[in-house]
Amino acid sequence: MSARGTGARGAALFALRRGLHGLVVLWAAYTLSFLILSALPGDPVTIMLGAAGQAAGTPEQVAALRAEHGLDRPLALQYLVQLGGIVRGDLGTSYTSGQPVASLIAAAVPTTVELAVWTLLFALLGGGALALTASASRSPRLRGLLAALPGLGASLPTFFTGLVLLQVVAFRLRLIPALGAHGFAGVVLPALTLALPIGAIVAQVLFRALESAWDQQFITTYRAAGLSRPRLLLAHALPVAALPLLSIAGVLAGQLLGGAVVVETVFTRNGLGRLAQTAVANQDIPTVQGIVVLCAAVFVLVNLAADLLYPLVDARTRPAADPRARRTPLRRSRGRTAPQQPAVLQEARP
Amino acid sequence: MSTTAPSTAGSSQAVPSPAATASPAPASAAADGIPAAAVAADAHGSHTAPARLPPARWLSRLPRPSAGTLLAATVLVLALSWALAPSAFAPGNPLLGQPRERLQAPGLAHWFGTDHLGRDVYTRTVHGAAVSLGTTALAVLAAFDIGSAAGATAATAGGVAESLIMRTVDVAQSIPGLLLSMAVVTALGFGPVAIALAVAASSAPAFARIAHGEVLRWRSSLFVEAARLNGVGAVRTVVRHVLPHAAGPVLALAAVEFGTAILAVSALSFLGYWAPPPQPEWGLLVSEGRDYLASAWWLTALPGLAIAAVALSVNHLARRIGAQRRPA
């Protein structure tokens, strides 16, 4: 019913709406972090003086610092000035190093991106392989064992697995130098460490999705049509099961960034996570805030990408110009919408 | 596939719960933690909750605990005993070292070895249980209270209040949990209470989301509609028909979040935000051992193992609770 043209326009409108929504989330994330960091008790000037090694500054010093960082202005004004800065790409100046936060972050990003790329590769390959193997195996015992592994991976503290890997691979086996390695040798241990919890999530979500796909009736339909188990898995179960994975892309990105803090600290890599760790240790509010906003931006972008990809993969979420087809978004479905005939109406009969 | 009910039962196949067949919500909807989402999705679906029975019959209905469950329960009981009566398990002083016995490998005299000041690592681990578990419990309790109150309020109030609360939850979940905690630590300063509140801040949104979803879900159930037709007032309906149903999944989430919170608390203290240092917290113990990684593996490995064992046990039991709530 919906002509091609309206479909394309619908998609563009959808993308625009999601993009605007992302901007609003980003602004709100900044506001939230501002509220947490600036409105909660704790005086940044005292912190700065403490960081400089002075137990208590003279009143003149305090006043000078306040003026320098604009902290003598009312909170609302500080908020607006900072927001204006962010829009122009200015994230403020680090309290401790005196450098612009934006350049601190820019210097740290490549290291973290390298870690993230390898981690995702390991996690998707490992987690995907685990889920598929578990789902394909016919022995209940093997399935149970494989299905329990992700839970194990997600329960191990990242710093613990990182240190154990470092201890065994670098110090015991001396396969890789503990510190200062470059290229793949330098990133493989941290990436493996971080891939463990991320891969566990991938495996868990994919396995659950595969299992629920297996339980759906269309599998019986195609079993009866004579398809083999591997074909059923790859041609019918996997396409359905891949969707939940796409929907947690944003969560995975967040987990990656959070995990990077610990992993980069353990392996002393000068990435974003390490920057965040030291910034918090020094109570360097502008840097912390800059990183938080950046993380929110990554989350928003990844989710935006997933939202835009989703309708391509799953037609059920396609925003249609045809109002009759528009029933998928289950959220915000309160209010006056037509009650669907309950599914149990006739299906509950034998 | 093994979970398919016999097709004679019919209902389990013929009437899939809407959540199972509906397309997965768009990406941003799945922003809460994975275990949480999984539990929430699975915890309900059947309207026929098991009836309340006398304790003996209720116990007999539970499946025979597996070896894994027994082991997990044992680990938790041990950890709790350490927390409640540390001196019964390790009579020594966790803060006092014997310089002559520094950096000794694990042995009969020192089960977990000794650190660079000659302090017994086992004693420090046992005495660390109270603060580690206490901080975690505080974090989960705070997150549970704040989160579920906010979520339930949003669902009940509706309108602007609901939008405001739930959009805040969305936004809080757009910041990685650990970074949100770190931001709170930056603002509050270092220490156990700050860490507990920081971890609470990162897990409260998940509680809010579940509580909101549950209350909405049960509020739209037919028996609530029937209660309205029976002349029962709005508040009474919520108390009688909504909260008892909504409580289950939220409590199941609390179990899951406890496992997550143990890891978060120890990670924050590992990163150096625990004060004051001599107090033996588990993450801190691991962190202190880092300098001796090449020579004294036990300083990091054994306290780390304690964290892993407790987290693993909690997660295992939480999953069992989740599975228990799922229709068979």
Place this chain on the structure above:
Amino acid sequence: MSRTAPAPVLELSDLTVAYPAAPAPAVDGAALTARPGRTVALVGESGSGKSSLAAAAAGLSVPGARVRAAVHTVGGVDMRGAGQRAWRAVHGSVLGFVPQDAGTGLNPVRSVAGQLAHTLRTRGARRREAAERAAEALAGVGLEPRLHGRRRPHELSGGQRQRILLALALAGEPRLVIADEPTSALDVTVQRQVLDLLAERTARAGAALVLITHDLGVAADRADDVLVMSGGRIVEAGTAAQVLESPREPYTRRLLAAAPGLDAPRLIAAPRGGPAQPQEPPVLRAAGLVRDFAHGGGSVRAVDGVSLELPRGRTLGIVGESGSGKSTTARLLVGLEPADAGEIELLGAPVTGRRAEAVRLARRVRFVHQDPSASLDPRRSAGDSIAEPLAGFGIGTRAERPARVRALLERVALPADAARRRPGELSGGQRQRVAIARALAVDPEVVVLDEPVSALDVSVQAQILELLAGLQRELGLSYVFISHDLAVVRQIAHDVLVMAQGRVVDAGPTEEVFAAPTAPTTRALLAAVPGRAQRPPSAGPATAAGAAPPGAPASGPPAAGRSHLVPSHPDRSPDPSQPPSRTAAQIGAR
């Protein structure tokens, strides 16, 4: 079977299916034979094991199920203990399986033509050939390949989806088709089209058809042979004529007696002295009811100018297909939905939108939901649920309530100890009794029943209908009875409204409307009611007996034959020798 019968394509004997967790086997010693060109109907209520039998026969049992048989051949090949590989050789080519489409029978993320073509390719077809054959297969089930083929399952209607499942099962030109409740989720008119298609295609291919159904009418219309299943056993087997017209087994008789046909005895007394006393105003009157729903960007008029009158002590049936607005009308009547226009009058006084009025309406006009397992709080005992309106409307003291609950339980023929049970511990029929007791707790004038029996098995359905009729006689209640099932409505309703697309298209006394339908919708609905079709005379031995004059009461105990399933004289009066004899009192009967 006097003629030389062709070799069976499916032969089963002493089939046993057991599941690890279940104490008793789901199928216990069943036998079934299907021959080319013939249709076998396997009839049973839920839990009878008919679906387990079908799955085992098709090699589609869930893993873990233990299947054993003395004989199990498909197309002449011994399938006892066959592995996945052996079954794959049979699936699709020899055996086609049509599952019940509960909306999940097709892969939700692939286009339907793509799914068909992919399946054909796995059988060795090349890409282009597969696409062409998929298009042919779609055309063969009455779909437009270019239009419907590129759609995903959710973009198709239930009937279209079921057609695609047929196309899939028939694509390999199987000699045996097993269809498990292929139309149970469909509206009655669509059901008829799909069954016609299935019968036509299997007949043309000369294939054997095994049709699993809970609907005796469907079996009577379509089957040459009928097997009746109960508790995992085949309790009766024979030609359709033998089984449905002169059943030997008590179970079959009960099933037949409970199955509402359009000629089944009505449960209501004929109106005394002509139409209701004109001087008395109707208990409930509605005029010009309108209800719009926001849908997508615009709005949809779910109810469009519905007017009705309900005299005291009578039942008004509202029938229609899903989406016709009948349920929304019911919800407007009890104030669950606000009307966008129109007025409701209760006992001669108009009901306005004010809160006090809403309470008055809610108390006087009670509502019974379709599915009692959803409308009763699973955590509350039955007694609690029944007492809820007493507390809600502040009737009586707390101390008086247990006695009142006991009286109500007795009224709906439940034992007093049911008060302490939770819905999960009660059967479906018992749960609906509790819901009815709850509706009666505050002595209402009118009860609006929204599909009150459609979630129940046919024998339980009959018991609930009798209970409702009895309560009406005793208490002088008035009912608004919503149903998609014309046979049920005919049994219980004095007057009937037929709805389509939000409007009333036909109305009047039930007998008159059913005998002389004026609206096309009514005619289509009536024509599609299963149990009325006449098979072509050459269909098999069953017709020999089927041609016997209907209506002639079978000898022996209360006639429970198939008589009401075959068209007969519309004016045949209810058989007085057939009182509602089944007492509804046995708790735990199911």
